[in-house]
Amino acid sequence: MGIEKLPIVGQADIDKAMRHGFHPIYKRFHDPDFEFRPQFENLGRDPALVERNLMGMFNSLAAGKRRWPLYLFGAQGCGKTCAGLAMCDMTFNSCFWDVDLVIDALFSRNPYDWKPIANHEFAVLDEIGGRDQVASAEVDAIKKFADTRERFCNRVAVYISNHAPEKIKELYGERIHSRLCCGTIYKVTGKDRRMG
Ligand SMILES: Nc1ncnc2c1ncn2[C@@H]1O[C@H](COP(=O)(O)OP(=O)(O)OP(=O)(O)O)[C@@H](O)[C@H]1O
Numbered sequence: 774m775g776i777e778k779l780p781i782v783g784q785a786d787i788d789k790a791m792r793h794g795f796h797p798i799y800k801r802f803h804d805p806d807f808e809f810r811p812q813f814e815n816l817g818r819d820p821a822l823v824e825r826n827l828m829g830m831f832n833s834l835a836a837g838k839r840r841w842p843l844y845l846f847g848a849q850g851c852g853k854t855c856a857g858l859a860m861c862d863m864t865f866n867s868c869f870w871d872v873d874l875v876i877d878a879l880f881s882r883n884p885y886d887w888k889p890i891a892n893h894e895f896a897v898l899d900e901i902g903g904r905d906q907v908a909s910a911e912v913d914a915i916k917k918f919a920d921t922r923e924r925f926c927n928r929v930a931v932y933i934s935n936h937a938p939e940k941i942k943e944l945y946g947e948r949i950h951s952r953l954c955c956g957t958i959y960k961v962t963g964k965d966r967r968m969g
């Protein structure tokens with residue numbers, strides 16, 4: 774399936790990373806039968822088509838060599854959503870959200886709708902800043918998502934947007950910017966792949 778092997782991290786590496794506030798997501802990579810697991814069958818993506826440097830970055834994050842969360846941004850069609858889905862495929866116990874889904878969960882006021890955000894080891898939040906106007910529900914939802922990941926999951930999360938970090942500050946304010954952009958920032962640079 775052309776998937777890159779993720780690192781198996783030893784206890785000494787884990788201890789060292791944790792001491793420096795870098796959190797490996799090592800557990801799920803200890804499975805010797807590690808293989809591609811299609812979790813979102815209806816959305817096509819191939820880990821082998823994710824740009825190489827981004828995969829390298831993901832490997833370092835998984836090994837606890839870089840700081841979570843990963844903030845991923847870039848122009849339309851460059852492959853961010855597919856990359857986020859591929860990362861979910863590569864990790865155990867992962868979940869994939871977009872901002873609308875989080876808003877729905879926020880409004881439902883059913884604590885069970887929130888549970889998946891807290892009890893998955895790996896979580897992706899897509900479509901941040903997807904609209905021209907920022908609604909207050911959006912700010913609340915993103916804040917609650919990020920706070921949940923921070924509180925329960927050592928900030929292990931991937932945030933995906935078309936906007937550079939400075940624009941996030943402008944759109945959502947410093948508190949959201951602080952939560953989303955306090956870890957590793959990566960700009961996806963490729964062309965619009967929808968255009969062929
Ligand atoms: N890893 C991949 N595997 C397979 N196809 C891919 C991959 N990356 C990109 N593509 C192709 O490029 C198209 C656009 O990718 P994607 O939806 O991930 O872009 P995006 O950066 O999320 O765009 P937007 O900012 O508009 O949401 C996909 O529909 C798919 O056809």
Ligand SMILES: [Mg+2]
Nearest residue numbers: 853854855899
């Ligand atoms: Mg997308």
